[in-house]
Amino acid sequence: MIWKCKRYLRQSCLTLALSCVICLLLKIFAREGLISNGRNCFLEKFQHSLGNGCLPTTGPCNKKCSELEVSTESLYGVNCTAVLQGEVNAIKRSQLLKEQYKATRYTDSYFTNITCNCENFIRNRKYITVPLSENEKQFPIAYSIVIHERADQFERLLRTIFAPQNIYCVHVDDKSSTSFKTAIRSIASCFPNVFIARRLENLVYGSWSRVQADLNCMEELLARHLTWKYFINLCGMDFPTKTNSEIVRKLQELKGRNNLESEVASEKKQVRWKYHFEVINGKMVQTKKVKKPSFTSIFSGSAYMVVSRPFVEHIFKDPKVKQLIEWSKDTYSPDEFIWATLQRMPGVPGSEPSHPKYDVSDMRSVARLVKWKYFEGDMTRGKPYPWCTGAHRRSVCIYGAGDLNWILQQHHLFANKFDIDVDPIALQCLEQYIRQKTLVGCTP
Numbered sequence: 001m002i003w004k005c006k007r008y009l010r011q012s013c014l015t016l017a018l019s020c021v022i023c024l025l026l027k028i029f030a031r032e033g034l035i036s037n038g039r040n041c042f043l044e045k046f047q048h049s050l051g052n053g054c055l056p057t058t059g060p061c062n063k064k065c066s067e068l069e070v071s072t073e074s075l076y077g078v079n080c081t082a083v084l085q086g087e088v089n090a091i092k093r094s095q096l097l098k099e100q101y102k103a104t105r106y107t108d109s110y111f112t113n114i115t116c117n118c119e120n121f122i123r124n125r126k127y128i129t130v131p132l133s134e135n136e137k138q139f140p141i142a143y144s145i146v147i148h149e150r151a152d153q154f155e156r157l158l159r160t161i162f163a164p165q166n167i168y169c170v171h172v173d174d175k176s177s178t179s180f181k182t183a184i185r186s187i188a189s190c191f192p193n194v195f196i197a198r199r200l201e202n203l204v205y206g207s208w209s210r211v212q213a214d215l216n217c218m219e220e221l222l223a224r225h226l227t228w229k230y231f232i233n234l235c236g237m238d239f240p241t242k243t244n245s246e247i248v249r250k251l252q253e254l255k256g257r258n259n260l261e262s263e264v265a266s267e268k269k270q271v272r273w274k275y276h277f278e279v280i281n282g283k284m285v286q287t288k289k290v291k292k293p294s295f296t297s298i299f300s301g302s303a304y305m306v307v308s309r310p311f312v313e314h315i316f317k318d319p320k321v322k323q324l325i326e327w328s329k330d331t332y333s334p335d336e337f338i339w340a341t342l343q344r345m346p347g348v349p350g351s352e353p354s355h356p357k358y359d360v361s362d363m364r365s366v367a368r369l370v371k372w373k374y375f376e377g378d379m380t381r382g383k384p385y386p387w388c389t390g391a392h393r394r395s396v397c398i399y400g401a402g403d404l405n406w407i408l409q410q411h412h413l414f415a416n417k418f419d420i421d422v423d424p425i426a427l428q429c430l431e432q433y434i435r436q437k438t439l440v441g442c443t444p
Helices: 002-010 014-031 041-050 080-084 088-102 108-114 118-124 151-161 178-188 209-224 244-254 267-274 309-315 319-328 338-342 401-407 424-438
Strands: 141-147 167-172 194-196 230-235 238-240 262-264 275-280 283-290 299-301 306-308 391-393 396-398 414-416
Touching: 080 088, 080 401, 080 424, 088 401, 088 424, 108 118, 108 151, 108 178, 141 151, 141 209, 141 244, 151 167, 151 178, 151 238, 151 424, 167 178, 167 209, 178 194, 209 230, 209 309, 230 244, 230 309, 230 414, 238 424, 244 306, 262 338, 267 275, 299 338, 306 309, 309 319, 319 338, 401 424
Parallel strands: 141 167, 141 230, 167 194
Antiparallel strands: 230 306, 238 414, 262 299, 275 283, 391 396
16 A cells, blocks of 8 residues: 555655555554544445455456456346347336436546555456457557546546557546546556556647647557557547457458548538638637648548558658648648548558548448438438437537447447437446457356
8 A cells, every 4th residue: 555655646646645645544543443443434435445455367267257247237227238239118218217327427536546556446347457368469459548528438448448468548638627637647557558648738629739649649659569550549438339359350350451531522621721720719710821732632531540550650750741740730620631641642551542442431441430410310211320319519429328229230449429428328338238248258
């Protein structure tokens, strides 16, 4: 306990260190009889949140599978199996009960406290601490995760994609609350392969800062881990639709190629890089200044990608890529065209030719499954996907439980967006599905 506190003090996590000191003092007082057994309720709660156990060193399949499974049913009696199968009554029940479920959310301070004892945190939150197969062990993945709020949702995402052979760079919006930053640093400190980016950007929607956040993580991931094979970037509202083993197999099938949305840009989107944009009062503002044309054709795409390690290495070395990066810094939403453009540039590892025949839409790529409001509707009448059963934000569906059956029929590795404040049961049912699928073949 004492060494843990010293580590947090060195990291200037005063809240964490204070919690540990209090915990230690209370234990000493209780042992010496300075706190009566009948009146040390605070100590018992503190110990309950931190725990006293040690992380087992045996592999997951040498333990009881139930120790690694999440609950087979959501709280309040929602049947996740029925929800995932698209049963109407189960979905309706989940919609009626989701407001009660929101009351069970963990606060930032919960993670600040429980991670004072990392061993117990890892055990109680049921992290998988050894590679589950030789194939996964030999194919590590690098992740960049850009977040700004909801420590509980981030921790659930991390736990679901976590594998000890992978490496995870977490970029926290520099203007996030102190309590959120402390909670995320606390979680990251419990894992040798999870770290907070050294350079944190003040993220502004539509600005270059979103691209820079990923670039910061890319650079550190290259330096910290010498053997990862592919890079995947995420945000806090993403969630996997495949297990780590399935993701590895899909990446191996790419055989070094990248996979991301990249299409010829519409005239409407071309305005984003024809004019100079500035950040004014925290928002992107278009000026009348016309930009010089780019030296290469600009393609439209998404902020999210699945790219090979050689691709990432190349963008820090190639002069033409650096030129494109500098040119893009005063454009609007460069994250939605720069990766797509690099994917079509000659000489970029894993890229595709610039001819329109090689265009890849968001539904054909594997990087991210997104439901756009203006494409929703009756699929028998030509719509690409059914109506959103959750809510919308910036014309993107925040999934509800009724979307899960459709999501799991798609080939994408991740889906966006999920929000505990919109439908927490959708997220829990998907988490249970992924965990149970991960543990297939594990015998008690």
